Amino acid sequence: MTNSDELKNIFLFSELEDFELENILNFSRIKVYSKGEIIFFDTEPYIGFYGIIDGYVKIYKISPEGREHIIHLENSGSTFAEIPMFEKYLAKTNSTHCYPANAMSIEDNTKVIRVPESDFLSFLRENPKICMKMLCSFARRLKFLNSHIGSIILDDVTKRLLKYIVKKCECNCTDNNSVKECFECTIELDISKSDLASHLGTITETLSRSFKKLQNENIISVKGKLITIKNLTYIKKIIK
Amino acid sequence: MTNSDELKNIFLFSELEDFELENILNFSRIKVYSKGEIIFFDTEPYIGFYGIIDGYVKIYKISPEGREHIIHLENSGSTFAEIPMFEKYLAKTNSTHCYPANAMSIEDNTKVIRVPESDFLSFLRENPKICMKMLCSFARRLKFLNSHIGSIILDDVTKRLLKYIVKKCECNCTDNNSVKECFECTIELDISKSDLASHLGTITETLSRSFKKLQNENIISVKGKLITIKNLTYIKKIIK
DNA sequence: AATTGTAATTGACTTAAGTCAAAAAAGTTA
DNA sequence: TAACTTTTTTGACTTAAGTCAATTACAATT
Structure with missing residues (x-):
């Protein structure tokens, strides 16, 4: 059974109160993937971001020639695919957005939660504490990408x-x-x-x-x- | 003269009230750089992030062999060097952090504001609206880096x-x-x-x-x- | 216009890393 | 353990892009 305690493993949710976690659980979906299963393709319409309760996920792109590049490797506690949520938030019109890359489970029994962006955005706007959490995890990811990109070039x-x-x-x-x-x-x-x-x-x-x-x-x-x-x-x- | 109107050109501050802008101006410093001037080196201790009121700035790393790589090119309206602010926020101890890269003005009369991280953090924590702004600009930057890194490899x-x-x-x-x-x-x-x-x-x-x-x-x-x-x-x- | 300095281009050469193909090693299933 | 699949390694070859050196173009200052 998934309970709110499990959600606390996810950095973004770690400081939330139980009633808030219950709230998130109410509008979200939990799913378990086996190794090699696709979580989403970059062609699919965006329906929310993900948090990893347990397991390992790769976020990757495929070039037209078929070469794969893994942008992120994320494991338990991480969240991914948050970016389009803010694109939707900024977009005046109700345009459709896609996932920015592909995501695949690379470990058996990878358990993830999918949080619909619209419900979460209203939650986020009222809650500076979780905003700060998310800013911290974005900052961490930006730092990684900055040094990774430098490393690839130099x-x-x-x-x-x-x-x-x-x-x-x-x-x-x-x-x-x-x-x-x-x-x-x-x-x-x-x-x-x-x-x-x-x-x-x-x-x-x-x-x-x-x-x-x-x-x-x-x-x-x-x-x-x-x-x-x-x-x-x-x-x-x-x-x- | 710098007034609060100028600050509204900066995306992060664009929706703030005048009294809030005055407040930020009170604890921040404005400086004008000519082309080629260094704003900070990656060896300097972190004393706040920057907003570009007007001009052009490059954020770059230098490899041990002397090759330069520009991570970001930012112009009027953008902010940069926010990441260490969140590292400081997360760090339990009062450790010193450095700027994550070098920054140089690449246009004459580049006018920037430096916002000390400690004052701004307390401001940010109380203000979900500006949190959302910052999350949006982080999301934009993450999106750019994700596609840039893919492009470099593929x-x-x-x-x-x-x-x-x-x-x-x-x-x-x-x-x-x-x-x-x-x-x-x-x-x-x-x-x-x-x-x-x-x-x-x-x-x-x-x-x-x-x-x-x-x-x-x-x-x-x-x-x-x-x-x-x-x-x-x-x-x-x-x-x- | 002449001088000087910086930025951009071109050519010859080198090298890191990609491609293709095949073999070896490791992991999985019957 | 055998048969099969998948992953990893190895070798031979090719190529994109880096290095070095020299030239040309452009811009700034007097």
């Missing part, structure tokens, strides 16, 4: 991969806000290598060669999905 | 350039919300070609070759800063 694939690994390690090495100094650190990839490639703005073959290069240079070791970074403190300095 | 430089030109033409061809069907359309570049190059994620030499290519294919004609697109309706279809 760094080569190997450096982008290294930055990705280091970031994952940093999350791993941080316990209740106290950063442990990690020399060696092992992480487990929670997405496929082909998803990682298209998230880093490249293709599987090139990613594979980058992994090889980092191993040859004795910076990391790879065993399946397990990646060990040898000297995190040193690596953090050189990727700056 | 399109070549020539296509990115063409998309840029078409977008400018569309702005030109739109008068009070009614879109004129334009067959031929001329725009004037309002930034230097080297700025355009680093905004498109490339270098001047490559941009120059892309301009040449589009001219050879008889898609555009270039006379200095004037660019004429020959068949806008057709071009819009092929760059989709």
Whole structure:
């Protein structure tokens, strides 16, 4: 059963009162997707944004030539597809808007809530607290995109991969806000290598060669999905 | 003299009452920059976000190798450097934050207002209307970055350039919300070609070759800063 | 108009990363 | 465990776009 407690896992809703959560649940829909299922296509008319109660979702575009690019990888607690809500809000006329990209579940039992934009907008307008929450999550996403875009233009694939690994390690090495100094650190990839490639703005073959290069240079070791970074403190300095 | 009317040109402040604008003016600082002047470096401690009353500003990063990448080009009415405000808001401790990129005026007499984040945050928390404004402008920026990042990965430089030109033409061809069907359309570049190059994620030499290519294919004609697109309706279809 | 400086273009060369095709490894199902 | 599918890796080749160097065009100042 879905109850309002589950919703509190979603950052945007985490500080709401129970009665407010019940309210949101009343006008929203919960759905569970299995791995590989499409949540929406970029051709579908917009009917609300999503929150991830549990699971993993990729937001991606496909080029006319068929190449995929993952713009965002989001997991439990995140929301996505909020942007068209504000486009609709700004639009004078009652024009139709589409989802800005495709979304797919990349983990079994991915549980999401779909919140219709019109109900939520009236809620948002009366509630500065949740506005602030949303501003914070937008700010976080803007920050990510800003640095990601810079990285794609100014760094080569190997450096982008290294930055990705280091970031994952940093999350791993941080316990209740106290950063442990990690020399060696092992992480487990929670997405496929082909998803990682298209998230880093490249293709599987090139990613594979980058992994090889980092191993040859004795910076990391790879065993399946397990990646060990040898000297995190040193690596953090050189990727700056 | 700066009065509250000028502030209304800034989208974020456009719906505020005069007394609220006076209030903002009281805790903020106005400054005029000439072309090429630095507004802030990414090494400086964060002391507030900016609004452009009049002029043109580039927000950019420099790679260790010295290559520049322009993340945003903003002109009159826009705000920039809001992100660290929310990082500060979220941070429990009173940690210092830096500006996330460099900002430079790229037009003479660029007039900006700097709004200290702490004063503005308390203002924002009490004011859902301005929250909504800010959410809308964040949404607009996220949308731009999403499509820009996709374009950088999936399109070549020539296509990115063409998309840029078409977008400018569309702005030109739109008068009070009614879109004129334009067959031929001329725009004037309002930034230097080297700025355009680093905004498109490339270098001047490559941009120059892309301009040449589009001219050879008889898609555009270039006379200095004037660019004429020959068949806008057709071009819009092929760059989709 | 001459001088100087900056911005843009062109050519020759190099390289990172993409394409295509095939093999190997890993994961899944019967 | 065998058969099958999917994912990942490897090799050979191609290409878009970057680097470096030199030239040309444009703009500003005296």
